[in-house]
Structures are given as C-alpha cells and as structure tokens.
Amino acid sequence: MPLVKNGQIVADDFVTVADDAELPADGAILVSAARFLADAETLTKSNRPLGVVWPNNRDVVELKPWLDRLALIALVYPTYKDGRAHSQARRLREIYGYRGELRATGQVLRDQFTFLVRNGFDAFDAKKETDAHAFREATHRYTEFYQPTGDGHLSALQLRKQRHKAATT
Template identity: 85%
Template sequence: MPLVKNGQITADEFVAVADDVELPAEGAILISAARLLADPERLVARNSPLGVIWPNNRDVAELKPWLDRLALIALVFPTYKDGRAHSQARRLREVYGYRGELRATGQVLRDQFTFLVRNGFDALDVKKETDAHAFGEATHRYTEFYQPTGDGHRSALQLRRQRHLTSAT
C-alpha cells in the first residue's frame, strides 16, 4: 500500500513487526499497542525509531509517558463510519503536544482527507495509488477554514481580525 506523507507518496521507513516475531536489532519498527504496553521501557529505550499502532477504542492518554520517544503513532479507522481516530489525533496534537508522525490507517474515504489534515494527521496509509494522489491534493486544497484546530492554520475569524487590524493602522 502506498504511504502518503506531507502530501507526497513516499517509502515507509517503518517495518511492521508482529507480536510473536523477534524485534530486529535496529531500524524503524511499528508494533502493536499490546506489545508496547507489555514492556514499554525496553521498547522505548531502543536506539531506533519506534512506532505504535493504536486502536481507536483505547485512550491516547495511556501513551503520555512515552510520547516524546515515539516517532510514529498510527491511528486506526476500522470502518469509514467510525471517526474516533479523528478525536484521538486532535487530543494527541492539541492536549498532549505530540509532534511526531500521526498516520491514519484503515478505512478512510476521500471525503475525509481534508479532515485528516485538519485534525493533525500528516500521513495516510492508502489502499489505492489514486487515493494517494487525491490525499496529496487535499492537503493543499483549502487555505482558510472556519473551525479552529491545532494544525497551525488560523481560522477565518482570526485572519479577518488580522486583516482588519492591519488595514486600520
């Protein structure tokens, strides 16, 4: 499956490692939440990038002690109708200040691509290459938004106020 990161199709540096498989000595790995929680200190002490696949039915607050040592958190959309990973992403970015890669995995519709970006995702594991191109386009489609979020974009109201203050001086 293609990986889209920051609007570009890219190679995935992370290797998914099953729970019953020995961890490689080095290299970026992506492990399950169960494996991380079974022995977190040993895993985060590795001298290579570590990522975790976090299910949408678990509280992201459980990750708080290790956020500064996780290079990637992959949030799961089990069906296109289940948007809990959107809330998880916003909490990770806005409440806990997570600055690593947030990757969306699973069933995501094209209609949701802009919401992924707005909610803090910077990567998407897509099923089809055409979706990869569509996600890249969605990251640049809009320049102003009404809803404030923690993605660094100012809301339309904030931009209007700024323009008003600039023109008044």
Template identity: 80%
Template sequence: MPLVKHGAIVADDYVAVADDADLPAGGAVLVSAARLFAEAETLAMRNTPVGVAWPNNRDVAGLVPWLDQLSLIALVFPTFKDGRAHSQGRRLREIYGYRGELRATGQVLRDQFTFLLRNGFDAFAVTKESDAQAFGEATHRYTEFYQPTGDGHLSALQLRKQRHKAVAT
C-alpha cells in the first residue's frame, strides 16, 4: 500500500505489530490502541518511534496522556461514508496540539484528499498507486481557503486583511 506524505510517495518506516506478536528490537512500530494501553510502560521506554492505529469509534481524548510520546497516529476510515476520523484529526491538531504525523488509513477516496489536509492529516496510506499520484497533485492544487482550520493556512479573509494592512502602511 503506497504511503503519501507531504505530497510525495515515500517508504513507510513503521512496522505494524499485531497484538500477539513480539515487538521488534529496533525500528519504528505501529501498535493498536489496545496494545498501547496494555504495554504503555514498555512502549514508553523504547528508543524508537512509536505510533498507534486509533479506531474512529474511540474518543481521541484517550490519547492525550501519550501525545508527547507518539510520533504517529493513524486514524482509520473503515468506509468512505464514515467521516468520524476527519473530526478526530482536527481535534488532535486544534484542541490537543498534536504535532506528530497524522495518517489517514482505510477507505480514503480521492475527493477527500483536500479535506483531509485541511483537517490536519499529513500522511495517507492509499490503496492504489494512481491514488497516490492524485494525492500528490491535490496537495498543490489549492492555495487559499475560506474556512479557517488548524492546518497552518490563513483563511481568505485573513489573507485579505494582511494585504489591506500592507497596502495601508
């Protein structure tokens, strides 16, 4: 499955580790929410990046104690019609201040790419190579937005105010 990060297809450095499998001695790991809670101390003592696959039916507030220790949160889209992970991503970025990698996994469709970016996602595990190419293009397609979000882009109104202020001075 191709991984798109910051508009480019990249290698996935994380190894998904099943709940009943041994943790590898080194390297970045991606564990389930259940394993994160069951082995929190062991995972915290690792000297390698740790990520969690977080289901969309759990409140992301449960991750708050671990946000500083997690380098990746992979939010799951079980079907393209289920957008709860959009809200989870936005809450992680805007309310809880998470700055690590936020990855969309599962049924992510091309027409959702721009919305995912706006909601704070910066990586996407897509199912098809052609989707990966389309995502790379989508990341550069729009430069101004009307709705303010926590993705770092100023809204169109904020940009207009800045331009007006610059001309007035």
C-alpha cells in the first residue's frame, strides 16, 4: 500500500509486527496497541523507531507517558463514517503536544483528506495508488481556512486582521 507523508509518496520505513511474532533485530517497528501496552517499558527502551497502531475506541491519554518515545502513532478509521480518529489526532497534537508522525489508516474517503491534514495527520496509508496521489494533492490544495486548528495555519479571520494591521501601519 502506498504511504503519503508530508505531501510525498514515500517508502514505509516501519515494519508491522504481529502480536505473536518475534521482533526483528533492528529497524523501525509498528506494533498493535495491545502488544504495546503489554510491554511498553521494554519496547520504548530499545534504540529503534517505535510506532503503535491505536484503535479509535481507546483514549489517547493512555499514550501520554510514552509520547516522547513514539516515532509514529497510526490512528485507525474502521469505517469512513467513524471519525473518532480526527478527535484523537487533534488531542495528540493540540493538548499533548505530540510531534511525531501521525498516520491515518483504514477507511478514509477522499473528501476527508483535507480534514486529515487540518487535524494534524502528516501521513496517510492509502489503499490504492490513486488515493495516494489524491491525498498528496489535498495537502497543498488550500491555503486559507475558516476554522482554527493546531496545524500551524492561521484562520482566514486571523489573516485578514494581519493584512489590515499591516495596511494601517
């Protein structure tokens, strides 16, 4: 499956490790929430990039003690109608200050791509090559937004105020 990260289609550096599989000797690994929570102390002490697949029915506050040691959090969209991962992403970015990779995975519709970016996702695990290209384009499509979020973009109102202030000084 193609991975889009920061607006570019890239190779995935993370290897997904099943719950009952042995960990590879080195390299970036992606484990399930169950495996992570069962052995978080050991997993976070290893000197390798670590990621966790976090279901949308678990509270992200459970990850708070380890956020500085997680290189990747993959938030799951089990169906396109279930948007709880949007809220999880915003909480991770805006409340807990998570700066690692936030990856959307699962059933995401194309008209949700811009919302993924606005809510703090910087990567998307696409099911189809055409979706990967569409997501890449969506990351650059809009430059002004009405709604404020924690993605670093100023809202349209904030931009208007800046322009007005610059014009009057």
